[in-house]
Amino acid sequence: MIERRSFDSLGGADHGWLKAKHHFSFAGYNDSRRMGWGALRVWNDDTIASQTGFPPHPHADMEIITYVREGAITHRDSLGNEGRTEAGDVQVMSAGSGITHSEYNLEPGNTRIFQIWIIPDERGRAPSWGAKPFPAGERAGRFVTLASGFKEDNDALPLRTDARVLGATLKAGETTRYTLGHERYAYLVPAKGSVEVNGVHLDARDGAAIRNETTLEVKALEDAELVLVDSAP
Incomplete structure (x- = not known):
């Protein structure tokens, strides 16, 4: 089963400095049909204006x-961590027993991110943060x-959940496959480009909610950049 969720159907908000689209219920957007997907709880598609960002705020147990x-995000937190994560790279914050952090776009242009929350x-547990480059x-x-x-998965950033976050880049016409375990939930979004997933068409920034599929065959209809979450039910 693959359910396409078009970008235009997503919830969202325009705060001026932040333009956000929500694949799942979040903040002021509430849809009882889109409360999460397996252990995946949030997938936000955020565009953050230059010299703005999220001021210090707390999280726990996420x-x-x-x-x-696109662009870069600068992180600071109550543990003393500070780092700048650039386009194509990833950071993970395990909020654990509690952490306060800020995320700012200090770049000259817009920064665009996917923010993904997994239960x-x-x-x-004690909070932690880390970042890593992943060359395209x-x-x-x-x-x-x-x-x-x-x-x-020794080369990946660590998560404290039964899940993986994966990325791929495909040239137009290329195909790649991913094997899902029994009863796993997957959610796939093309950050760029259009693709077919087991024959289902996705445009850039559409979502695909996937379950009861043992193998995903992804064909790029144009040059594409993909992010995939594979999680427990």
């Missing part, structure tokens, strides 16, 4: 993954694990 699509397997060339023609709750 795995928060930021995939930077952790345990509550109350290493994801050419295949899915690469960017963040993972599985020990065997």
Whole structure:
């Protein structure tokens, strides 16, 4: 089962400095049919204006993954961490027992991100943060694990949940495959370009809610950049 969720059908808000689209219910957008997908709870498509951002605010007991699509985001938190994550790269904040952080676009132009929240397997653990570059060339023609709750994914950023976040870049006409485990939930969004997933057409920034599919065959109809979450029910 693959349910296409067109970009135009997503909830959202325009705060001036922030233009947000929500794949799932979030803040002022509430849709009882879109409360999450397996352990995946939030997927926000945010455009942040230059020299603006999210001022310090708290979180607890959530795995928060930021995939930077364009520009860069500068992170600071109550643990003393500070870092700048550029386009194509990823940061993970495990909020755990509680953390306060800010995320600012200090670049001369807009920054565009996917912000993904996944429910952790345990509550109350010590908070943490980390970031890592993932060069687009290493994801050419295949899915690469960017963040993972599985020990065997040594090169990925760690998650405290039964899930993986993956990325791929495909040239027009290229096809790649991904195998889903039994009863897994997947959610796929093309950050750029249009694709077919098991024959279902997706345009850029559309979402695909996937379950009961053992293999995903993704064909790029034009040059494409993909982000995929594979999570427990």
